[in-house]
Amino acid sequence: xxxxxxxxxxxxxxxxxxxxxxxxxxxxxxxxxxxxxxxxxxxxxxxxxxxxxxxxxxxxxxxxxx
Numbered sequence: 730x731x732x733x734x735x736x737x738x739x740x741x742x743x744x745x746x747x748x749x750x751x752x753x754x755x756x757x758x759x760x761x762x763x764x765x766x767x768x769x770x771x772x773x774x775x776x777x778x779x780x781x782x783x784x785x786x787x788x789x790x791x792x793x794x795x
Contacts, residue, residue, distance in 0.1 A: 735780045735783065735789075736781070738780045739777045739778075739780035742773045742777035742780065743773070743777045745769075745773040746770045746777065749770045749773065750770050752766055753766050
């Protein structure tokens with residue numbers, strides 16, 4: 730996957746995190762749904778960082794065998 734496509738996908742994951750973050754209340758989540766929303770925000774930011782940084786070439790070349 731080239732860098733332009735990775736930037737687009739990372740931007741989409743960041744947008745997902747922003748939309749989900751707007752549904753969170755301030756403070757520590759006190760319900761299961763609040764904790765699930767927080768988990769989705771953290772997961773979306775993690776996936777965005779994987780696409781942006783691609784430290785282990787997971788996105789660029791996932792099936793290369795050496």
